[in-house]
Amino acid sequence: MNQHRVQDMMQLMASRIDAIADHISDQEVSAFISELLNAKRIYVMGAGRSGLVAKAFAMRLMHLGMTSYVVGETITPALQKGDLIVVLSGSGKTKTIIEIVQTAKEIGGRICLITSNPDSSIGKIAVSTVMIENYRDNIPDESREYDTRQMLGEHRSFAPLGTLFETAAMTFCDAVISRLMEITQTDESELKGRHANIE
Numbered sequence: 001m002n003q004h005r006v007q008d009m010m011q012l013m014a015s016r017i018d019a020i021a022d023h024i025s026d027q028e029v030s031a032f033i034s035e036l037l038n039a040k041r042i043y044v045m046g047a048g049r050s051g052l053v054a055k056a057f058a059m060r061l062m063h064l065g066m067t068s069y070v071v072g073e074t075i076t077p078a079l080q081k082g083d084l085i086v087v088l089s090g091s092g093k094t095k096t097i098i099e100i101v102q103t104a105k106e107i108g109g110r111i112c113l114i115t116s117n118p119d120s121s122i123g124k125i126a127v128s129t130v131m132i133e134n135y136r137d138n139i140p141d142e143s144r145e146y147d148t149r150q151m152l153g154e155h156r157s158f159a160p161l162g163t164l165f166e167t168a169a170m171t172f173c174d175a176v177i178s179r180l181m182e183i184t185q186t187d188e189s190e191l192k193g194r195h196a197n198i199e
C-alpha cells in the first residue's frame with residue numbers, strides 16, 4: 001500500500017479547494033449573500049458532516065450579530081413565514097433533509113441550498129443555490145490538473161465520501177462570513193464580544 005505524508009494530503013486538499021473556488025458562480029454567491037442580509041432569522045441545517053459545517057456557519061452568523069438557529073437543536077424556535085433556511089447537502093438527496101425542507105417550504109420559509117447537486121429535489125424548490133462542485137465526481141481522472149492516481153497511487157485514500165464537498169463548503173461558508181464582515185463593517189472585536197463566555 002502507498003504511504004503518503006499527511007502534509008502532502010493537506011496540500012492536495014488545498015489545491016482541490018482552490019480549483020473548486022474557481023468554479024463557484026459570482027451570481028450564485030451574490031444571491032446567497034442578499035438572502036442572508038435580508039433575512040430576519042436564519043435557520044441552518046445539514047446531516048452528518050454537512051451538519052457540522054452548518055453548525056459552524058450558524059455560530060459565525062451569531063457572532064456577526066445575525067439571528068441564527070440550528071435546525072434540530074432543543075431550543076430552536078418555530079419557523080415562521082419568510083424565515084431563511086440554509087441547507088448544506090452535498091448530494092441534495094439526504095431523505096431526512098428533504099422532508100424538513102418540504103415542511104419548511106409549506107410554512108413559507110425561503111430555502112438556500114449549498115450543494116454539489118443543484119438538480120436535486122431540494123435544488124428545485126430553493127430560492128438560491130450555490131453549487132460547490134464535487135471535483136472528484138465531476139471531472140474525469142485524465143483531465144484533472146492534479147491526478148490523485150499519480151500522486152497517491154491506485155489505492156484511493158484521498159478525500160473519501162463527501163470530504164471534498166464538506167471541506168470546500170466549510171471554506172466557502174467562512175469566506176461568506178468574511179464578506180459579510182466587510183459589507184456590514186463588523187470588526188473582529190464585535191465577533192469576539194458575542195462569543196460564548198461560558199463554554
Ligand SMILES: O=C([C@H](O)CO)[C@H](O)[C@H](O)COP(=O)(O)O
Pocket residue numbers: 046047048049050051088089090091092093094097160161162163166
Ligand atoms: O456525514 C456525511 C458523510 O460522512 C459523507 O462524507 C454527510 O455529510 C452526510 O451523510 C450528509 O450527506 P449530504 O446531505 O449529501 O451532504
